[in-house]
Every structure is written in C-alpha cells, then in structure tokens.
Amino acid sequence: MKAAKAKAGRRRAGRPPLALLGPAQITRAALKLVSRDGYKALTMSKLAKSLNVAPSALYNHVRSKQELLRLVEDSLMARVDVSAFLDQPWDQAVSKWAHSYRDVFSSHLPLIPVIALLPVTNAPQTLLMYEAVTEGFLRAGWRSARIIDAIVALESFIFGSAYDVNAPSDIFAPGELGATAPAFSSAVAHRSNAGQLNDADAAFSLGLAALIAGLATTLV
Amino acid sequence: MKAAKAKAGRRRAGRPPLALLGPAQITRAALKLVSRDGYKALTMSKLAKSLNVAPSALYNHVRSKQELLRLVEDSLMARVDVSAFLDQPWDQAVSKWAHSYRDVFSSHLPLIPVIALLPVTNAPQTLLMYEAVTEGFLRAGWRSARIIDAIVALESFIFGSAYDVNAPSDIFAPGELGATAPAFSSAVAHRSNAGQLNDADAAFSLGLAALIAGLATTLV
DNA sequence: ACCTGAACACCGTTCAAGT
DNA sequence: ACCTGAACACCGTTCAAGT
Numbered sequence: 001m002k003a004a005k006a007k008a009g010r011r012r013a014g015r016p017p018l019a020l021l022g023p024a025q026i027t028r029a030a031l032k033l034v035s036r037d038g039y040k041a042l043t044m045s046k047l048a049k050s051l052n053v054a055p056s057a058l059y060n061h062v063r064s065k066q067e068l069l070r071l072v073e074d075s076l077m078a079r080v081d082v083s084a085f086l087d088q089p090w091d092q093a094v095s096k097w098a099h100s101y102r103d104v105f106s107s108h109l110p111l112i113p114v115i116a117l118l119p120v121t122n123a124p125q126t127l128l129m130y131e132a133v134t135e136g137f138l139r140a141g142w143r144s145a146r147i148i149d150a151i152v153a154l155e156s157f158i159f160g161s162a163y164d165v166n167a168p169s170d171i172f173a174p175g176e177l178g179a180t181a182p183a184f185s186s187a188v189a190h191r192s193n194a195g196q197l198n199d200a201d202a203a204f205s206l207g208l209a210a211l212i213a214g215l216a217t218t219l220v
Numbered sequence: 221m222k223a224a225k226a227k228a229g230r231r232r233a234g235r236p237p238l239a240l241l242g243p244a245q246i247t248r249a250a251l252k253l254v255s256r257d258g259y260k261a262l263t264m265s266k267l268a269k270s271l272n273v274a275p276s277a278l279y280n281h282v283r284s285k286q287e288l289l290r291l292v293e294d295s296l297m298a299r300v301d302v303s304a305f306l307d308q309p310w311d312q313a314v315s316k317w318a319h320s321y322r323d324v325f326s327s328h329l330p331l332i333p334v335i336a337l338l339p340v341t342n343a344p345q346t347l348l349m350y351e352a353v354t355e356g357f358l359r360a361g362w363r364s365a366r367i368i369d370a371i372v373a374l375e376s377f378i379f380g381s382a383y384d385v386n387a388p389s390d391i392f393a394p395g396e397l398g399a400t401a402p403a404f405s406s407a408v409a410h411r412s413n414a415g416q417l418n419d420a421d422a423a424f425s426l427g428l429a430a431l432i433a434g435l436a437t438t439l440v
Numbered sequence: 441a442c443c444t445g446a447a448c449a450c451c452g453t454t455c456a457a458g459t
Numbered sequence: 460a461c462c463t464g465a466a467c468a469c470c471g472t473t474c475a476a477g478t
Contacts, residue, residue, distance in 0.1 A: 023441085044471060054444050056473080059441095065471065113329065116383035121395030130392075131401035138403060144410040148392065148425070149419075153377075153427025156384055160376025163336035172350075172368065175341030181351035183358060190364040199369075206366070207373025207431065210438060214430025241461085264452060274463050276454075281461095285452065 021053060023061055027071045034072070039110045044068075070118060073111045077125040079104045085136030091212050093136050094154065098208055102158050106165035116159060142219060151217055157211055161204045167201065241273060243281055247291045249429055254292070259330045264288075269347045290338060293331045297345040299324045305356030311432050313356050314374065326385035336379060362439060370435055376429055381424045389419065 035044050043064060048055040064066045067095050082091035082099035105112060120126050130151070137147045172188045174181055193202035254262050254309045264285060268275040275309050282288045301320035304313035325332060340346050350371070392408045394401055413422035 006425050019322050029284040034328070037240045043469085045469090055471085056445080057443055059472070073368065109333065113383065116380070117387055117391070119388060119391050119393055119395075122397065124397055124400065127394055127397055127401045127404065130404045133301065134401075134404040134407050137407075138358060147407040148250025148411040149413065149423040149426045152384060152419075152423035153381075153430065156380025156423070156427060157373075157377040157431075159383065160379035161373075163333065163379065164372060164376055167337055168339060171337070171339050173339055173341060174347055175339070177342065177344055177347055180344065181347045181354075183346065184350045184354040187354050187357075187364050187367040191368040192365045193369065199372075203372035203376070206369045206435075207376060210373065211377075211427065212434070213437065214434035215426075216434070217433065218426065219428060263450085265450090275452085276464080277462055403452070 021051065021057070021061060023071055026051070026058065026061055026068065027075050030068060030072050031075065034108070039108075042110075048103075065115075066118075069111060069114045070123065073114045074123040074125045076104055076108060076111065077123070077129050080129050080133035082129055082136070085132050085139070090136065091142035091216060094212055095208060096156060097133060098158055099204075101155075102162050102165065102204065105159070106162040109163060109166060112159050112162060116155075140219070146218075153215070154211065157207060161200070161207070164200045164203060169198065175211075240282060241271060241277070243291055246271070246281055246288065247295050248277065250288060250292050251295065254328070259328075262330075265278060279346060286334075286338075289334045290343065293328075293334045294343040294345045296328060296331065297349050298344070300349050302349055302352035302356070305352050305359070310356065310360035311436060314432050315428060317353060317356075318374060318378055319424075321375075322385070322424065324380050325379070329386060330385060332379045332382060336375075360439070366438075370395040373435070374431065381420070381427070384420045384423060387420065399420055 026047070030042060030047055033047060033050055044058055045055045047068075048058055051058075058068075062071070079100075080097070082097055088096070095187040106117070115126075120130070134147055134153055137150065138144070142150065172184075172191075174185050174188070178185045191199065193206075195202075197205065246267070250262060250267055253267060265275045267288075268278055271278075272307055278288075280293070294367040297429070299320075300317070304319055308316070310388055323333070335346075340350070353371055354367055357370065358364070362370065392404075392411075394405050398405045411419065412424075415422075417425060
C-alpha cells in the first residue's frame with residue numbers, strides 16, 4: 001500500500017504503471033505461476049525469476065513468504081461469489097456461496113491454513129466477503145451473537161471439502177488389509193448417490209444440505 | 221513390516237527389541253520430536269539425530285518423508301475414540317467420535333492433508349477407525365450406499381474445525397479496515413454463546429449439532 | 441527507495457562405499 | 460541388510476554494497 005503510493009507519486013503522468021514492481025504485480029505473477037505449475041513452483045526464487053528480478057528484491061515489497069501467501073489468498077477471495085445473499089432466500093444463498101468458496105480454494109489448498117489461521121487484518125477482499133455474508137445472515141433474521149459461529153462452522157466444512165475435491169478416487173480402496181474392515185469395505189463398494197455427481201460433490205452436497213437445514217432450525 | 225520380521229528373525233532370544241531401528245521406532249521417535257518441538261522440528265535430519273543415526277539411514281525403512289507422515293498419522297488414528305458406537309445412540313456416538321477426532325488432530329495440523337489426500341491402503345489403524353464408524357452407522361439403520369458420503373462430510377467438518385482450534389483469538393479483528401465491514405465488525409464484537417465455551421468450541425458444537433441433526437433427517 | 445550478489449542455515453533425497 | 464559420509468539440487472531470508 002505505502003510502497004504503491006510512493007511509486008504513484010514518482011510515476012510520470014501518462015505512463016502505464018503495469019511494469020513497476022509492487023504488491024499487486026507480485027500477487028499477479030504468483031497467481032500466474034501457480035496456475036501454470038502449481039504450488040510446488042511458488043518459491044521466492046522462481047517468482048523473482050518470473051519478474052526478472054533477484055529473489056532478495058521481493059523482500060522490499062513483502063515481509064516474508066507468509067505475507068505473499070496472504071496477498072494471494074486475499075486476491076482470490078474476491079472470486080468467491082456472495083451475490084446470492086442480495087436477492088435469494090438464506091438457505092439458497094448459503095448454498096451458492098459455499099459452493100463458490102469451495103470451488104475457488106480447491107485449486108489452492110496450501111492457502112487454507114492461511115485463511116484459517118491468519119488474522120483478517122489488512123485483508124480487504126476477505127473482509128468484504130465476510131461483510132456480504134454477515135449482511136445476508138442479518139437479513140435472514142439471525143441474532144448477531146451467533147452469526148460468526150455459524151460462518152465459522154460453514155467455513156470449516158468448506159475447507160475440509162476443498163481437500164476432498166483433490167482426493168484420488170481410490171482413496172478408500174482398502175488394499176490388502178480389506179479383510180480387517182469388512183463393513184467399511186462393503187460400504188465403499190456400495191457407495192452411490194441418486195444423481196450423477198462425483199464422490200466429492202455427493203459428500204459435499206449431503207453435508208451442506210444437512211448443515212444448512214440444521215442451522216436453520218437453530219435460527220430461532 | 222517386512223524389515224521388522226527380518227530383524228525379528230535375526231534377534232537373539234531374551235534380548236529386548238526396542239533399540240533396533242524400524243518403522244515402529246521411527247514413528248515413536250517422530251511423535252516424541254513433534255510433541256516436544258512441533259512439526260517444524262520434524263525433519264529427516266533431526267529425526268535421524270534423535271535416533272543416533274545418519275539421515276540417509278532412515279531411507280532404509282521409509283520410502284520418503286510422505287511415508288513417514290503416513291506412519292505417524294496412522295498411529296495417531298488409534299487414539300480416536302470410537303467406543304461410543306458400540307453402546308450409544310447414533311447421534312451421541314457421532315458427536316463423541318467427532319470431538320475425539322478433532323481433538324487428536326488439532327495438535328497435528330500438518331497431517332490433515334495426509335489423511336484427506338492419501339489412500340488408506342496399508343494404514344491399519346485408520347482402517348479400523350473407519351470400520352468401527354461404519355458399523356455404528358449400519359447399526360443405526362443407514363443404507364450402505366450413503367454411509368461413506370456421510371462419513372466424508374463429517375470428516376470435512378472435523379478437519380476444518382481442527383484448524384479453527386489453532387486460530388488466534390483475534391483472527392477476526394478487522395483492524396484499520398473495520399469501517400469497510402460494519403455489519404461483520406459488529407457481529408464479531410457481539411459474538412457470544414450461551415455457555416462457557418471458547419470460540420472454537422462454540423462454533424464446533426453449533427456446526428456439529430446442525431450436521432448431525434440434518435444428517436439424521438436424511439437417514440430415512 | 442529499491443536493486444544485486446553473495447552468503448547463511450537449512451531442506452529432502454541419492455548413492456557409492458563400507459560392514 | 461543396513462549403515463555412513465559426501466554430494467546434489469534446492470529452500471527462505473539477510474545484508475553489505477551499489478544506484
């Protein structure tokens with residue numbers, strides 16, 4: 001923020017600011033790197049190389065790799081769709097928000113500890129997301145005292161479900177030890193949902209519907 | 221397993237086997253290291269040092285650090301209490317299991333991706349845990365086809381909640397940007413639960429009760 | 441203010457050489 | 460079969476020196 005402003009002051013009028021190094025450019029380059037090669041490729045030196053700069057130069061704009069991840073996380077948070085809270089019934093809005101939230105971060109699993117463990121301070125997009133959700137809860141009649149707990153509970157489910165999206169399809173294949181777990185092996189073999197959903201989506205839909213229905217009854 | 225047996229063959233009668241290097245000893249040493257200094261201290265070289273051995277020696281017993289984490293995870297799974305599924309009503313049993321599961325892994329967050337993403341093949345304790353839970357669901361009248369989805373949904377919530385246990389208490393402090401999210405800031409300020417629970421426990425209780433109640437209605 | 445280049449203290453893993 | 464010691468290809472981060 002501060003660095004960006006300082007630069008804006010030095011910038012000559014009419015010159016496109018896009019080439020200058022700053023938090024926004026670094027975040028953009030990080031997202032590009034991740035979308036091309038995954039999080040194993042998001043190292044300070046590879047990121048620096050993609051910006052034609054020495055690794056140590058990054059530390060003029062970012063305190064640590066943690067802070068970089070924080071920037072990336074916050075920028076992704078803008079992709080979470082909260083629009084349903086404006087004009088749809090609470091349960092439908094929660095469902096759409098939750099689906100969108102899971103889908104955004106299922107491709108960014110290493111950011112989940114960042115969201116779950118780091119304070120929202122100075123994460124403007126994250127704050128906007130929470131604001132929209134909170135307003136939706138208030139509009140639906142939720143008491144202020146319980147809204148954060150409900151959001152945290154939903155988020156916990158969403159984070160766990162984001163991992164599940166990336167699980168291999170044979171994650172429950174019991175292998176040679178199958179005989180020691182006959183009931184479980186049988187349940188795995190008979191796993192099936194009414195529709196044409198994949199396993200992760202089926203579990204997510206079931207859990208989300210249950211969670212929403214259960215929360216709705218405690219809304220009183 | 222194979223290595224342990226080979227060693228057992230070589231071992232002289234009457235000699236305590238505890239000093240020999242093998243998967244069980246390595247796992248035990250890893251847990252000791254983690255409980256003393258956390259996961260940042262669980263490196264191959266520190267683990268080797270704690271066993272008075274060269275780092276490369278570990279690779280005679282473990283294919284990679286991933287496999288080591290798998291061993292640690294599986295051994296921790298034995299601590300998850302599934303006993304309530306034997307003699308208590310389904311909803312109570314699920315609640316006790318979920319609490320125990322969350323409590324065990326809230327001190328082992330780096331293992332959550334391991335549980336969520338790695339096949340259960342050759343994870344005997346993990347398999348036993350799933351077997352006990354599945355039997356509990358069957359006894360309660362669940363149809364085989366939906367049991368795995370229900371367990372996955374519960375696990376997703378449990379994993380997310382394990383992160384939440386470790387969140388700092390000021391995680392939702394909006395900082396300087398609070399003015400941009402007034403409804404959220406107010407909800408954070410007014411957050412409170414009836415009882416004497418901490419924030420993480422309050423959200424976990426609320427979500428778990430909702431999830432269990434919601435799942436119970438789809439049980440039919 | 442912002443960059444480079446060298447350096448530091450680590451990582452996980454491989455592999456020839458020993459016993 | 461199992462170990463050691465050296466080596467490899469990396470990490471994130473710091474810091475003096477430049478402009």
